[in-house]
Amino acid sequence: MPKKPLPSPLLFSPARRRATGGLLTAALLGTGLAVGVSAHGSSDPPDRPRLLADTDRDGRPTERDEAGKGEWHDGRGAIVLPNLDDDAGRCPTLDPDGERLTDDRLAACHDGADDAVAGAEDAADLAPLLLVGADTSPTARATLTLDEASTEHAGLFLRGTGPDGEPTHTPLPDDGELTGEQLVEGAEFALEVRDFVRDPERWDGFVDVTLTVTDRGETHRDRVRLKVAPLLLTHDLLPVERMLVSDNGTTPEQVERADYDPQAPVESRLPGEAEFRADLAAGLAEAGLDDRLLAYPTGGDHWLRDQFITGYAVAPGPDGEPRRLSVLLRSADVMPEGSSADFPLRDGGRPAFTLFRGADTAVIQEFTADRVGDDAHSMLWGSFSSTGNFLVTPPYRTETTDFPAGRVLYGSDGELAAPDPAFTGLLAAQGEQDPLAVDTSWLGVGHIDEFLSFVPVDNERGWAALVADPGWGWRLLTEVAEAGGGDQPLVRDVDPELTPYPGLTVAAALEHPQLRAGTELATAGVDAALAVLTEELTLTEEDIVRVPALFERLEIPDYPRQDIVANHLPAVANGVQPGAEVFLAPDPHAPLDPSGADVFQRATEESLARVGNRVAWVEDWEYGHGVGTVGGELHCVTNAFRDLSAVEPWWREEG
Structure with a gap:
């Protein structure tokens, strides 16, 4: 505007x-x-x-x-x-010799970096x-x-x-x-x-x-x-303006050297990508958000939520209209085997600067420089610094606390399994969203979005926490077996060769040591996280919506963290809330009940229907869930620009 x-x-x-x-x-x-x-x-x-x-x-x-x-x-x-924006579009993407700018030089350019005021737009800031x-x-x-x-x-x-x-x-x-x-x-x-x-x-x-x-x-x-004005991170109940998905065929460097149109059609390059894109677009349309997809070039590093997180700053403006600055905060994820003093951070974060920095949009970064080159640390602990490990509650107020912009949550054990302290220090320094650490060291990747999300609900606070329930998932599988469905494949409608245990049936899964142990470990981890959240956020049972999940214990030789788990079936809780009463969730591919319904889908739909939400299912097994040792779901492989017009002022009115 x-x-x-x-x-x-x-x-x-x-x-x-x-x-x-x-x-x-x-x-x-x-x-x-x-x-x-x-x-x-x-x-x-x-x-x-x-x-x-x-x-x-x-x-x-x-x-x-x-x-x-x-x-x-x-x-x-x-x-x-x-x-910190670039109202006149003056910031370059290459140096005068045509070489890539270092990460520091890329981030250093903005309207406040010189003593010039570039026109009325700049002056208004x-x-x-x-x-x-x-x-x-x-x-x-x-x-x-x-x-x-x-x-x-x-x-x-x-x-x-x-x-x-x-x-x-x-x-x-x-x-x-x-x-x-x-x-x-x-x-x-x-x-x-x-x-x-x-x-x-x-x-x-x-x-x-x-x-x-x-x-x-x-x-x-x-x-x-x-x-x-403080930097505030957006919460996931704000309406989506644009949903970002990876352009896996274009690298960040190519975008720095040539014009790029994020709205242009993108060729699907990765397995399952075309089906994922189609289902995602259909789910957004069901939420009333047609034609909202934007391409973001990563060259194949398609974990978009890990590249940056969206935020904003707001101040009073003329005629009573707030003045808003959209802010993209680049991930502090130092990549193993490739970080250098000039290019320390994940390359997929750079298009945030080259594509989106401009009028009323700033991009910043904050990380600890001495982590660069420490490949062992980055390999073992670096993922905790990914921005997929950060969530923001919707706004809420209690008798003792008031969070008009919501509260930042992130996964950490407070020791090695923790995000970059400079990054979390930046968030804490804003003084408004009081970042809260929740122990996620029991998760293989360690990201809080693997078991937690938020949905709008007609209750006193206006929302509820959507939480994975491993015990419920186990009970549903038990019911399938008791109803005579024990010989069904555990993973439905997926090529067995693309599953961790090809040919595993429901009956065999209930006896599988890694799945049994995974359920126990995940149950303890979720319960401990909920204990923190219920105390710190004053959640009641009315404020929690549970969905089924199935975890497995990972066996990774010579890894410093043992007794860690990953979602064995796609994590329903790792979906996307587009700011409507439709939750976009990954198809769990769970077994069928006697009526022919996917037991995880049915339970999720019933659970969300009780609080006035519908579910749009999105296929992501090959594109997200089945990738690598752990994989990820919708929240991991998307990012979103959200409508800031309805955000409440962070300051309080006098009197």
Whole structure:
């Protein structure tokens, strides 16, 4: 959505203010335009120049912003977006010699990386500041400066008008010196913030702008405080705008060297890909989301949820309309056997920059550099850093907590089986979604989405946790055998050679040591996770929807983690919620009951129907589930841009 330029407030010199009289002044205040009068509405000129920011969050600095402008709290205080997008499309994809940019150089380009303001779109991402003029002597001296901690992360511009009538933005000199004319007549300025908070001990996200005036032997200071908007991750109940699937025939480097259209038809390259795409498109259509698929070039690394996770930042804007910045946060997954100082991260994350960074969309990355080259660590523990290991609850409120943007969840044992600490530290530093670690070290891949999702429900909080239930899956198989179906194949309608145990029947599965052990281990793991979630999220049984699952214990020689499991049948819980009352789930290929229904499908449909949801089944056995030692499902092989228009402000209204 195009950004509206900030309306220029009227600035009066003290002499002109005295000539206009109180009636005109009162009329201007009624419009919300800033004039040089006291906070009480008097027509007397102020004693000295003052500085104003958008403290009341109505989108522009006015006299109403005087009270409390030097402080910041949830109910009052100016907010600024980080200027990390690329409004004019200036960021290159190759260096001048035609070589690939390093990961660091690719991420370093954005609108805040220089002292230029590239047009009205870029200017709209800056926070307005207003210097209200006053009578000062010809010898008065003044500066406008930032606090020391913010100087690396922010900059100040003087706003003006060029010969062509277009707005101009001139960087303030390093000393921040102002002119005598600006002190008397007033002036408009703009604050640019160039990053999110990453390490609160180095910078906490607050910016103090101080006006210092020395006149007639006295020095006075006037300060406003602003806060950078936090990075918030999107939750999966927001409506899907576009669903991303991998273009497995185009590499990230090819996209950096040539134009690419994500909406163009893509040739299916991997086994099962065509059927998967067709079912996914049909499921989205059932949810009322036709023609939503976008291609994302990975060259075959088709685990799209592991490449980046979507987020946003929002701040108050003019006319009461919020200003939003879409943010893609690249995975901190350092790949084994291939990471280098120049290209440390998974290559499939790079198209987030080259394809999607642009106007109102930023892409950032955060990882621990000393992990690069440690192939042993990356091979054994690196998957915990994949963004598929991160979920966000929908918004909720309890008697003691309030999460208007939802809460981040991720899998970790708090030791080696944990994501990159710099990445989780970035999320924690935002101060709004309070990342919660849940032990997933019992899972082979270790991703929280292997057993957990969320669906909309008509209850007090508006949603429920969709949770894999291994015990229920085992009981369903037992019922099939007791009803005379024990000689059925455990995996229905799949080439036996594509299954882990070709020819395994239901009866034999119930005696299979790896499946029995997998059920016990997974049951304990899910129960422990639910204990954390019910306590931390105050979930009740009404807030949990269970679906059947079947796990197996993995046998991986010389692997440091033993007694780990993977979903043996496609994980129903690892589906996609498109923001409608239709849940897209992988076809579990479970045995049939006496009526001819897939027992996992029937149980899932009944469970979700009780809370007002339908299921659209998607075939993913060859494309996702059966790949490699562990595989993955719909949530793993897709990603989504979601509609941000309905997200609630993260800040609280005063009073």
